[in-house]
Amino acid sequence: xxxxxxxxxxxxxxxxxxxxxxxxxxxxxxxxxxxxxxxxxxxxxxxxxxxxxxxxxxxxxxxxxxxxxxxxxxxxxxxxxxxxxxxxxxxxxxxxxxxxxxxxxxxxxxxxxxxxxxxxxxxxxxxxxxxxxxxxxxxxxxxxxxxxxxxxxxxxxxxxxxxxxxxxxxxxxxxxxxxxxxxxxxxxxxxxxxxxxxxxxxxxxxxxxxxxxxxxxxxxxxxxxxxxxxxxxxxxxxxxxxxxxxxxxxxxxxxxxxxxxxxxxxxxxxxxxxxxxxxxxxxxxxxxxxxxxxxxxxxxxxxxxxxxxxxxxxxxxxxxxxxxxxxxxxxxxxxxxxxxxxxxxxxxxxxxxxxxxxxxxxxxxxxxxxxxxxxxxxxxxxxxxxxxxxxxxxxxxxxxxxxxxxxxxxxxxxxxxxxxxxxxxxxxxxxxxxxxxxxxxxxxxxxxxxxxxxxxxxxxxxxxxxxxxxxxxxxxxxxxxxxxxxxxxxxxxxxxxxxxxxxxxxxxxxxxxxxxxxxxxxxxxxxxxxxxxxxxxxxxxxxxxxxxxxxxxxxxxxxxxxxxxxxxxxxxxxxxxxxxxxxxxxxxxxxxxxxxxxxxxxxxxxxxx
Numbered sequence: 001x002x003x004x005x006x007x008x009x010x011x012x013x014x015x016x017x018x019x020x021x022x023x024x025x026x027x028x029x030x031x032x033x034x035x036x037x038x039x040x041x042x043x044x045x046x047x048x049x050x051x052x053x054x055x056x057x058x059x060x061x062x063x064x065x066x067x068x069x070x071x072x073x074x075x076x077x078x079x080x081x082x083x084x085x086x087x088x089x090x091x092x093x094x095x096x097x098x099x100x101x102x103x104x105x106x107x108x109x110x111x112x113x114x115x116x117x118x119x120x121x122x123x124x125x126x127x128x129x130x131x132x133x134x135x136x137x138x139x140x141x142x143x144x145x146x147x148x149x150x151x152x153x154x155x156x157x158x159x160x161x162x163x164x165x166x167x168x169x170x171x172x173x174x175x176x177x178x179x180x181x182x183x184x185x186x187x188x189x190x191x192x193x194x195x196x197x198x199x200x201x202x203x204x205x206x207x208x209x210x211x212x213x214x215x216x217x218x219x220x221x222x223x224x225x226x227x228x229x230x231x232x233x234x235x236x237x238x239x240x241x242x243x244x245x246x247x248x249x250x251x252x253x254x255x256x257x258x259x260x261x262x263x264x265x266x267x268x269x270x271x272x273x274x275x276x277x278x279x280x281x282x283x284x285x286x287x288x289x290x291x292x293x294x295x296x297x298x299x300x301x302x303x304x305x306x307x308x309x310x311x312x313x314x315x316x317x318x319x320x321x322x323x324x325x326x327x328x329x330x331x332x333x334x335x336x337x338x339x340x341x342x343x344x345x346x347x348x349x350x351x352x353x354x355x356x357x358x359x360x361x362x363x364x365x366x367x368x369x370x371x372x373x374x375x376x377x378x379x380x381x382x383x384x385x386x387x388x389x390x391x392x393x394x395x396x397x398x399x400x401x402x403x404x405x406x407x408x409x410x411x412x413x414x415x416x417x418x419x420x421x422x423x424x425x426x427x428x429x430x431x432x433x434x435x436x437x438x439x440x441x442x443x444x445x446x447x448x449x450x451x452x453x454x455x456x457x458x459x460x461x462x463x464x465x466x467x468x469x470x471x472x473x474x475x476x477x478x479x480x481x482x483x484x485x486x487x488x489x490x491x492x493x494x495x496x497x498x499x500x501x502x503x504x505x506x507x508x509x510x511x512x513x514x515x516x517x518x519x520x521x522x523x524x525x526x527x528x529x530x531x532x533x534x535x536x537x538x539x540x541x542x543x544x545x546x547x548x549x550x551x552x553x554x555x556x557x558x559x560x561x562x563x564x565x566x567x568x569x570x571x572x573x574x575x576x577x578x579x580x581x582x583x584x585x586x587x588x589x590x591x592x593x594x595x596x597x598x599x600x601x602x603x604x605x606x607x608x609x
Contacts, residue, residue, distance in 0.1 A: 025344075025345060025346045025348075025349050026261050026262060026343065026344075026345070027060065027061070027095060027096040027097055027302070028097050028299065028300075028301040028302055028349060029077065029078065029095065029096065029097055029216075029218075029299075029302060030058050030059065030060050030077075030095070030218065030278075030302045031058070031059035031060070031075055031076060031077035031092075031095060031218060032056055032057065032058060032059060032075070032076050032077075032218050032219055032274050033053045033054065033055055033056065033057040033059060033065075033073065033074075033075060034055070034074040034075065034076040034081075034219075034221075034222075035055065035072070035073055035074035035200075036052075036053050036054065036055055036071075036073050037071055037072045037073065038067065038068060038069075038070050038071025038072065038086070039067070039068030039069075039070075039071050040052070040053040040065065040066070040067050040068070040071050040072075040073045041053055041065070041066045041068075042057060042059070042063055042064070042065050042066075043063065043064045043066075044062065044063060044259075044260075050064070050066065053065060053073060054255070054267055055271060056219075056254075056267050056268050056269075056270075056271075056273055056274045057267055058259055058265055058267075058304075059075055059077070059092060059095070060092065060095050060259075061092055061093070061094050061095045061096070062091075062092065062093075063091070063092045064089065064090070064091045064092070065084060065089070065090050065091075065092075066088070066089045066090075067084050067085070067086055067087065067088050067089075067107070068086070068087065069086055069087055070086050071086050072084065072085060072086060072193075072196070074200065075090075076218055076219065076221070077095065077100055077218060078115070078118070078215065078216035078217065078218050079113075079114040079115045079118075079204070079215040079216055080100065080111070080112065080113050080114065080115070080118055080122070081110075081111070081112045081197075081200065081201065081204075082102065082109060082110070082111050083109065083110040083111075083193075083196075083197050083200070084107060084108070084109055085107060085108035085109075085110075085193045086107075087106075087107055088104070088106065088107020088108055088109065089104075089105040089106055089107055090102060090103070090104055090105070090107075090109055091103040091105060093125070097299070098120075098121045099121035099122075099123075100118065100121055100122050100123075101121075101122075101123045101125070102123070102124045102125065103124075103125045103126070104124060104125070104126050104141055104143040105127075105143065105144075106143050106144040106145075107142075107143065107144075107145075108140060108141070108142045108143075108145070108193060109124070109140070109141050109143075110138070110139075110140045110193065110194065110197040111124060111138065111139055111140075111141070112137070112138040112156075112197070112201055113133050113136050113137065113138075113157075114136055114204070114215070115136065115215065115216065116135070116136055119132075119133050119134070119135070119136070124141055126141065126143040126144075126150040127143060127144065127148075127150065128148065128149075128150045128163060128164075128178050128179075128180065129150045129152070129161055129162060129163045129178045130161070130162040130163075131152055131159055131160070131161050131162075132159065132160045132162075133157055133158070133159055133160075134157070134158040134159065134160055134169075135157045135158050136156075136157055137154065137155070137156035137157015137158065137159070137172065138154075138155050138156045138157065138197075138201070139152060139153060139154045139155060139156075139157070139159055140152075140153045140155070140193070140194055140197075141153075148179060148180045149177065149178065149179050150177075150178045151175060151176070151177050151178075152170055152175060152176045152178070153175045153188040153189060153190075153194075154170045154171060154172055154173070154174055154175070154188060155172060155173070155188060155190070155194070156172050157172060158170070158171050158172070159171075161176050161178065163178050163183060166183075168183060168185075170185070172188075173187065173188050174186070174187065174188055175187065175188045175189065203221065204221050206224075207220070207221055207224055208224055208229070209221070209223040209224050209229070209239075211229075212229055212237040212239070212293065212296065213237075213275070213279075213293045213296055213300075214296055214297060214298055214299075214300065216298060216299060216300070217275050217279055217293070217300050218274060218275065218278075218302070219272070219274030219275035219276075219278075220275050222271055222272040222274070222275070223239055223272055223275065223276075225272075226241060226242060226243070226270070226271065226272040227239050227240050227241045227242050227272065228240055228242060230290075232285065232290075232292075235283055235285075235290075235292040235335060236292065236294065236295065237292075237293060238283070238285065238290040238291065238292055239276070239290065239291045239293070240288060240289070240290045240291070241270075241272065241289075241291075244289075248289070249289065249332070249376065249377045249379065250276070250277065250282045250289060250291075250332040250377060251266055251268075251277065251305065251307055251330060251331075251332055251377070251379060252379045252394060253268065253269050253270065253394070253395060254266055254267055254268040254269050254270075254273065254277075254394060254395075255267045255269075255391045255392060255393055255394065256386070256391070256392040256394065257390075257391045257392070258389065258417065258418055259304065261343055261344070262303075262304040262341075262343050263304060263342045263343050263417065264304065264305065264342070264386070264414075264415060265304035265305060266278075266304065266305035266307070267391075269395075275293075276291040276293075277305065277306070278302050278303055278304070278305070278306070279293060279300050279301075279302070279303070279306075280292055280293035280294055280306070281294070281306060281332070281333050281334055281335045281337070281356070282332040282333070282334065282377070283334055283335060284376065289377075292335055292356075294335070294355070294356045295355075295356070301349050301352045301353050303339060303341070303353055304343075305330075306332065306333045306339055306353075307330040307331060307332055307333060308330065308331050308333055308337060308340075308374070308412065309328070309329070309330050309412060309413060309414035309415065310328075310329045310330070310331070310374075310378070310407075310410040310411065310412055310413070311326070311327045311328040311329045311380070311383060311410060311411065311413060312326065312328070312383065312411050312413035313326050313383070314326075314411055315327055315406075315409075315410050315411055317380060317400040317402065317406065318400060318401075319382060319398040319399065319400045320398055320399060320400075321398040322382060322398055325382055325383070325384070326382070326383040326384075327380050327381070327382060327383055327400055328380070328381060328382070328383040328385070328386055328415050329378050329379060329380035329381070329402070329410070330378070330379060331374045331377040331378045331379070332377045335356050335357065336357060337357060338354045338357040339353050339354055339357075342414050374407060375402070375404060375407055378402060378407070379394065379399075380399065380400040380402055381394065381397040381398065381399065381400075382397070382398055383415070385397055386415035386416070386418065387418060387419065388418050388419065389418045389419065390418075
């Protein structure tokens with residue numbers, strides 16, 4: 001009874017943990033590419049094909065950002081800024097609600113952490129050290145500028161540097177140089193890259209948008225220079241862009257791209273177009289579009305695009321190019337509209353995103369206004385645009401003019417995943433389970449000996465780094481077991497005959513005690529393991545014979561039966577490919593010898609016969 005109860009409890013616990021793992025939410029915190037100067041690339045996984053890093057491109061776990069010669073870039077995650085100098089490579093090892101773990105493969109990175117709540121989960125790793133901040137501040141880390149060397153310059157705050165089990169406290173104005181054999185300290189040194197980063201930080205200190213939204217809302221720093229704030233009695237704080245084209249509407253000037261695990265994600269072309277398109281809602285006030293972020297909270301939840309989808313195979317429209325065909329459209333959600341995600345999301349996060357949504361279905365006047373809002377912000381392109389992988393440039397896509405009579409009959413259907421990403425989407429859902437993410441296997445590399453194409457010249461040391469990473473993953477990959485030839489089977493340099501003839505005479509010439517079952521198997525193992533014993537025992541060179549000779553009075557055993565010959569056949573076949581005739585067909589069994597190996601002369605004579 002007790003055993004059954006324990007089994008039932010175990011099964012119940014496994015079911016609960018499996019349900020929790022399947023219900024794991026994607027991260028509510030996602031970074032962005034805030035600045036891209038020169039050749040800057042980003043890849044979704046280490047080893048994947050890199051693409052150009054556009055401004056406002058989402059940054060999440062396992063992304064790798066690389067800068068070429070003369071390039072610089074800035075990554076923002078809430079109030080935390082990470083900047084890369086030319087010829088650098090940074091990997092985002094983990095980015096979720098609580099952790100921000102980075103790895104600088106090579107180059108220079110400037111980091112500033114302004115919020116003390118982020119310190120617990122922040123970590124920057126190089127090939128030879130791990131850096132953590134003990135209090136808000138800024139620092140610069142150089143990796144592999146000199147081979148095998150990492151340099152940490154602390155300009156504000158206190159940093160904790162770990163190197164092979166030892167820890168070093170580096171305070172503001174100091175630097176630490178970590179090498180393979182020693183650690184040196186000195187005064188911090190600034191350069192042009194640090195001055196550029198300091199100028200970028202000064203803009204954040206003067207921001208007025210932090211009065212209306214939290215500084216942990218990624219992209220808030222771009223709102224001051226591109227719009228104005230005002231308070232509204234109905235919607236609360238509103239932000240209005242100052243410079244937009246005629247006929248502009250939200251989610252109309254940008255690109256759609258597939259980002260796992262969220263799905264279709266909006267990347268706006270405007271420099272300010274990150275926070276207003278991944279948080280909050282859009283409304284029309286006096287025939288002008290305004291962004292309503294909602295109530296100021298400390299941890300907002302990120303969304304790929306806060307839009308409502310319409311269209312599908314059952315909704316055909318006439319386009320300026322291509323005639324009559326299926327259409328796919330979207331419109332910005334208002335504060336009254338609830339967001340319906342196309343990915344797995346828990347009720348807690350969904351309620352957090354829709355905390356300001358109101359149900360006005362009982363008010364006919366407001367329901368009619370919502371239809372007008374859909375029509376004014378609706379953008380429609382051919383449905384086939386969402387059928388392939390890659391970026392969909394909405395500006396260049398064919399447009400359709402939707403008459404008011406066609407909008408009420410439009411089905412609310414979101415576009416499906418493009419071809420080739422269905423399985424990858426299901427697999428990457430599991431990566432946001434923290435335990436599965438930390439224990440993920442290494443990426444699959446090409447087979448050994450395959451020469452990959454060289455990286456573009458503008459990316460500098462990227463080819464060298466990828467080659468080094470490929471070699472390291474090959475060393476860590478499990479090696480299938482290979483047949484090992486025993487050391488005793490190798491012929492000595494001066495021996496005229498192969499060692500198997502000297503160390504392993506035919507089974508008929510090896511006297512065995514008849515009363516001991518299994519002795520022949522033990523003797524065979526002793527022959528095969530002789531080389532291993534020589535390596536383990538320090539005096540094996542002075543004792544070439546590792547077994548005692550049998551007594552001289554023991555009579556030779558009869559010729560061996562076929563099973564013993566089958567056991568010895570694999571060893572003889574590995575050394576001598578040509579088959580040997582059975583000893584009984586050539587000559588009668590040899591007389592007993594004083595030692596099982598026989599003399600060198602006897603071995604030669606047996607081969608000649």
